[in-house]
Amino acid sequence: MAGDDFKGFVVVVTGASTGLGRAIAEETAARGAEAVVINYAHNAAEAEETGRRVEAHGAKAVLAPGDVAQDADCRKIAEAARPFGRVDALFNNAGTTTFAAHGDLDAVSADDFLRLYGVNVVGAFQMVRACRALLEAAPRAGAVVNTASIAGVTGIGSSVPYAASKGALNTMTLSLARALAPRIRVNAVCPGFIDTPWFGKGLGQEAAARVRANAAAGTPLKAASTPEDIAAAAVFLASPASRHVTGETLLVDAGSHLGYAPLVAR
Secondary structure, eight states, X not given: OOXXXXXXXXXXXXXXXXHHHHHHHHXXXXXXXXXXXXXXXXXXXHHHHHHHHHHHTTOEEEEEEOOTTSHHHHHHHHXXXXXXXXXXXXXXXXXXXXXXXXXXXXXXXXXXXXXXXXXXXIHHHHHHHHHXXXXXXXXXXXXXXXXXXXXXXXXXXSOHHHHHHHHHHHHHHHHHXXXXXXXXXXXXXXXXOBOOHHXXXXXXXXXXXXXXXXXXXXXXXXXXXXXXXXXXXXXXXXXXXXXXOOSOXXXXXXXXXXXXXXXXXX
């Protein structure tokens, strides 16, 4: 999706070395961002590739290593944007999970909950806090976009701790949207299945193809979403086109939520 609605923007994307984070970073650069701060926790080589893609669109890429579960790291990531004097858009995309059947209560521990909440919820909060002054310095209301999940709305997904953490992130989106208005808008995007290279690496190509086919068959739109599909929606929530949108959770799951009970949680 081309355009220049992000012209001059300073953008921070956590968890931007691969997948959805990379797609968001590249999309904002393609739409005119001046600078993109690319956070990563582990894989510097992948983050550098994201940086090359960002710079191919004419934006300045700034690599910012750090674990968002650590407040000191969040402050360092925010400092990477300080030379630009503001942050127009913060994408809290970093996330983690554990895999366990929901009915097997012995398959997860308190430590699993704490680890997932530390990244998925506390990390997002700490990033907003660290970037708050820079977001408020933006010429228009700064935008925060949290990467939640359909799991946080319907109680499905890779594990109970994961679904619970994403539900908490959705609730925190509402709290912060109230607390930080009018200078900062806060919204969340809730993806369903996202087709990333991770499945091929972890499961093998044949198994990944089956997962992809099953995911597509289970949605009304018969589609397995790509990172670019979700990035377009996330970037919309940070764009001037959504300037009157705050406290929203946007479901981007090819309609898979339609098979569940009414979404009163929204």
